[in-house]
Amino acid sequence: MSSPSWPPTLTPEQISALTTLATTYALSHGLLYLPPGAPQPPAPTSAIHAPLSLLPSPFPRALFDHAHKIASIYNVLYARIAMDWAFLDDVMGAERGAGQVDAFVGELWRGWKSIRDDYPQPLHLGLFRSDYLLHTSDGDGGAPPSLKQVEFNTISSSFGALSERAAALHRYLLAATSSYFGASPGVLKPDNFPPNETTRGLAEGLATAHAAYGNPDASILFVVQPGERNVFDQRWLEYELLERHHIRVLRQTLSDLSASASLSPTTHALLLHPSHPPSPPTEISVVYFRAGYTPSDFPHPATYTARLLLERSRAIKCPSLPLQLAGAKKVQQVLTLPGVLERFLQPPHPGKTYRDDELADLRAGWMGMWALDDDGGVDRARKEADGLVLKPQREGGGNNVYRSSIPGFLDALPREEHKAWIAMELIRPPDGAGNYLVRAGGNGNGNGNGDGDGGGGAVKADVVSELGVFGWALFGAGVGEEEEAGGVKEATAGWLLRTKGRESDEGGVAAGFSVLDSVVLVD
Template identity: 60%
Template sequence: MSSFDFSQWPPKFTDIQLTNLVQHATTYALAHGLAYLPAIPSQPPAPSSVTHAPISLLPAPVPRALFRKAQRLQSIYNDLYARVATDDDFLDQVMGAEVGVGQADEFVRRLWKGWKEIREEGIVQPLHLGLFRSDYLLHTGDGHALGLKQVEFNTISSSFGPLSEKVSAMHRYLYALTNYYHGSPHLKPENFPPNDTISGLVNGLAEAHKAYGVPSAYILFVVQPDERNVFDQRWLEYELLEKHGIRVVHRTFLELATTTSLSGPSRTLLLTVPSNSIPIEISTIYFRAGYAPTDLPTETHWTVRLTLERSHAIKCPSIPLQLAGGKKVQETLSQPGVVERFFTTLESSVAASATAELRETWMPMWALDAENLPTLPTSFPDVERNPGEPLGTTFARRHAENLVLKPQREGGGNNVYKGNIPAFLEALPAEERMAWIAMALIVPPAGIGSYLARAVSGAGGAGQNKEDEERPKLVCVETISELGIFGWALFGKDEGTGVVRKERGDVGWLMRTKGVESDEGGVAAGFSVLDSVVLVDG
């Protein structure tokens, strides 16, 4: 186990110290764009007010060796998922509508069928761009030393990198201003790891733009309507323009329905904009929307999504790369011998080392429709099969308290946990089991806490006291923190292997913290706050 005592975190502060920290943190956040648009329906098109993003007053402790391990692994994960995304046969088998998850999941089915049609008519852009994030929790289970376990690997809309950089800077500011009132010997500058996520992610976008080869082209950000998390995107836009001279345009799917066209045999993506007399050319499409069925509710939305995919612009992600991020792919890779097939072109010792390191980060996983299960820890004893039910479903039912069920979804709020699993399985149609996986729960260190600050909405709704409008709400609760490591890859097929063309392993990181009573972890979904890291020994 780690020599650091997690149960003694956070250090204690007086009420006046906490009041001062909240004041300094929230004003810093507002002054430095660590902000959201408020949830006010009457907000005009040009925003006139903001609220600070949900934040932690203190960084979360992470053992130094495990943090470095997560950073080192990112390059391996970038390479792996580039190979997965360029293996058509594998994705057809795992995610397809004929034999894979697409049989049971309408959203996956439509993505896969659209991609299949585009393959048949001819793909005009062989390059893919991935802005990735691999998410981890610290794990204390199985009687071993404190370890690092992967929650998931994100291939679409891997958000909060820019705001994570801002909250890291905020924590350094609070230290410089107050020395955190000498509350902990761990809170010192050398234990605050650098976080340059904005430039790291932007370098990936800029490399795609450069590979496209038209300097005057724009990068298109596809965004959700009424997006509150706009500043996380704007910081990328500003860096692209200021450091690389690349311009960005933001559009929703519906806005694109009437303003885009494909030109010529190469299917150049052109976009009409009110400020230009001629259409602008798009080099790269960065999807901050399109990861959930609610993003594509009509045929018009789907038509736009597939039009973008057909174009010559480099997609971030392409449909196959989006499919590669499916939970079923994560589960399939954990099966014996599967991940090894993607590293056959590497030197054997390199492939063996990479495979071993990846497998160390995976919890046991299986499909609900599985008849053969992985080797499970002793906390998962064998159970008698229910007649007429797949073994994977029976195991999930009997061991529900140690599990989470995951569908093929991103964005938070989609999983089913512990005590809710048996009733969910009773209601789940048999034909939909294929779309779900079971994963053993990661067991983070117990007793750790933090101070979490959220802004109270200033919308003036019923039951809200006027004096509470926009007042920060601070709570000190027991918490769980989730570490995300960012990386990028620009890649295409190389004799069918999908070897990465250009990639950058660790380009920054994100820490999200939530109360232990919350199973889900999304910031935008309202479960977590943005945090940073303090490195500890042990």
């Protein structure tokens, strides 16, 4: 990466001015969160700006382009994994796989197994996000960084709409301040700010599935968490669907659905009943899960029953249970084993196949991973703990175990639970990157030193940035040229950049570790 040291030098007055411009723009343009800790009545009465960076973060142009190039292959790969039931049974099932020891995974797998032989909807929809960090290797002699995959998300791949607004924020600051007060003119110029139309891309995937369902009068259901603070990221998708595609959206929690949802006895259509009859029920074309990826989303047995009822319906699920299971960390690890990638992407697979060099492009982005389900894997994790992260089969941030915490964690982990975890070599981002981070109500007084009185100013920090590339896939019997085997219709849908302080191992915005950022490309 040939950019100068980052961020460029700015005066305290310039940082203060940028902070005012940025937070005002965010509040004016829907780059928002609901405030923490405040009671949430049926109608929100206040909002705060989402955590954000004042400047975009440099990212190598060639690696940004490469991440988009391989996105199409990943869309197809995970669609095919979800359609390979024997593979998922072996890797994730409660009889042989991770579901044996992970109660949550086992519950999902058993529910899916109980209905899959009489599945009423052959189509599946995935809204995906593949996450990457830049990586520097020991002894690389000053070689440029490479791109390494953190994980692949198949459920609730969030921040697409807000990432678009973060990119628009940085383009606005560029224009409003004469290219950031003339700082770093070789980098901060319009040609280096890539377009971001993620909201349109993700809505296109949902609208394509809605059209495939075949009832234009049906609605799309967003399954959401109670008290969701990241509601505006979801609402922007809702508005796009209504304004561009004329599709209505309904929002309910799994607890709501345990009372409101039913299936047509003749068609298996998913029907949502109003709380105040005699209004007729609403038919649902697509179920989009922004909840259901963590055990806390299932507070009582009726919520598991509701999840299974949705799966049994004729509505297209995003994701279906097999696609949700396909996004597990255990699947990510198994894909690194010899011959597994070829199973899905090369002959004798009946669909489109890929060259050896295209598979090599995927493999080049993977860190070393292995299972902990035998003594050799556990012993290796102990010996190499300083360079490792342990990952369970969970989404949402805050679940991993890092470095020096690993030996003690393994001492306390029952042997029968080893199968629920994988070990992954840590990605080592390059040094020297910084930015000004702004959180509503956070430390800082606008002077960039982070020594303020809690007024929500900008805090200068050494940072690490994580790129996410969005995509979607509609797949199953009746799609594309492979109708009998199950084809895949897919597209790349945009990108996200999240930036965190270098001292933080975790990376979730919703979990409080990261801020929303955007890319400035460097050669």
